[in-house]
Amino acid sequence: MSIHISAKKGEIAKVVLQPGDPLRAQYIAENYLENAKLVSKTRGIFYYTGLYKGKEITVGASGMGFPSIGIYSFELYTEYEVDTIIRIGTCGAYNTDLKLFDILNIENAASESTYAKFAWGIEEDLLPHQGNIFNTINETSKELSLDAKAINIHSSDIFYRKDPNTPEIATRYNCPAVEMEAFGLFANAQHLGKNAATILTVTDIIPTHEKISADERETALKPMMELALESAIKSL
Numbered sequence: 062m063s064i065h066i067s068a069k070k071g072e073i074a075k076v077v078l079q080p081g082d083p084l085r086a087q088y089i090a091e092n093y094l095e096n097a098k099l100v101s102k103t104r105g106i107f108y109y110t111g112l113y114k115g116k117e118i119t120v121g122a123s124g125m126g127f128p129s130i131g132i133y134s135f136e137l138y139t140e141y142e143v144d145t146i147i148r149i150g151t152c153g154a155y156n157t158d159l160k161l162f163d164i165l166n167i168e169n170a171a172s173e174s175t176y177a178k179f180a181w182g183i184e185e186d187l188l189p190h191q192g193n194i195f196n197t198i199n200e201t202s203k204e205l206s207l208d209a210k211a212i213n214i215h216s217s218d219i220f221y222r223k224d225p226n227t228p229e230i231a232t233r234y235n236c237p238a239v240e241m242e243a244f245g246l247f248a249n250a251q252h253l254g255k256n257a258a259t260i261l262t263v264t265d266i267i268p269t270h271e272k273i274s275a276d277e278r279e280t281a282l283k284p285m286m287e288l289a290l291e292s293a294i295k296s297l
Contacts, residue, residue, distance in 0.1 A: 063140035065132055066108060066121075068100035073141040074110055074119040076293045078286075079134070079148050081242065083107040083122040088279070089286055090120055106133070116294040123148065126218065127176040127245035134249045134257075145194050145256035145296050149289045151282075152214065152240040153265035155227045159210075159237050161266060161273055162281050164288065166198045166209040167259040170243035171234040172216040177248035187213075187234055188247040192256030194296055201292045207284055212237060214261065216244035238263060256296070260285050 062069065080086050086107050090097040094111030101108040101121065108121030121137075123130035130148070137143040152165065159165075169189050177183035195211075202209035215228065215236035231239065243259040250257035262285045264273045273281050 063136040065103060066101045066136055066140070067103045068108055068141065070141070072100040072110055073108065073137065073143060074117040075143060076118055076145045076147070076296055077137055077143050078118065078120040078289050078293060079123045079130070079146050080120070081123050081125055081150050085282070086120045086122045093286065093290055094118060094120070113290050114294055116297050118290065118293055123242060126241050127174055130242040131176060131180065131245045131249060134246050138249065138253050138255045143255070145192065145293070146246060146250070147194060147289045147293060148242055148246055148259040149285055150240055150242060150259070150261050151264040152238040152261040153267050154238045154263050155231060155267055156237055157266060157269060159263050159266070161263055161271055163263040164202070164207055164209045164285055165214065165238065165261040165263065166195060166202065166211050167214045167243050167261065168195065168211050169213045169234070170216045170247050170259070171213060171230050171236050172244035173230055174216065174218050174244060176245050181248060181252040183248055183251065186230065188244055188251060190258050191247055191250035194256045194258040194292065197295050198258055198260060198288065198292045201295065202288055205288060205291065207288055209260070209288065214243055214259070215239040217241055260289055
């Protein structure tokens with residue numbers, strides 16, 4: 062067991078799918094994995110391990126923001142010898158070039174956060190995906206006839222802000238959307254020499270206030286989940 066994950070050694074697979082929401086992890090385990098076993102529920106953060114097309118996969122939540130995904134991904138990489146983490150989450154679009162339900166495969170994450178600097182001495186404010194899993198996702202999306210757009214993302218510490226304008230860093234690095242975890246995941250993976258990718262579904266268009274309803278989210282996120290699962294088993 063690690064400090065924040067109560068699974069025993071050997072109960073976490075080499076590849077982990079990491080949504081933010083524990084209930085989304087539960088949904089994936091119950092609907093896609095065979096013989097899924099709940100291996101950790103510390104602090105209500107669920108981790109399940111089971112089989113997808115005969116290969117062992119773990120799915121477990123990261124929580125929200127860099128501090129949370131920073132803890133969980135670090136412990137997965139170091140305490141459970143995980144090789145690859147695929148974050149699967151949602152994001153808000155800064156403009157109408159993106160549409161609701163678009164799937165994004167994140168090439169680089171830009172952030173004003175000091176997480177990477179003070180955790181690992183990484184000074185850059187633009188961090189790339191780590192390892193080959195990004196390319197595997199691109200290839201798999203074509204096989205599944207999904208249009209997974211390879212783009213940069215703004216990873217922010219802030220959900221609510223006074224200034225409604227697109228933050229300068231997002232404009233500088235051509236980030237058409239925002240989320241809160243990819244930069245922290247990429248920083249940990251870079252420091253540890255591990256593989257990390259982020260797949261996102263656009264659920265909000267910020268300037269027009271369009272959003273996917275609660276009822277639509279389950280159906281809307283299925284293509285992203287299936288893309289992540291199919292990509293995950295290719296990396297094993």
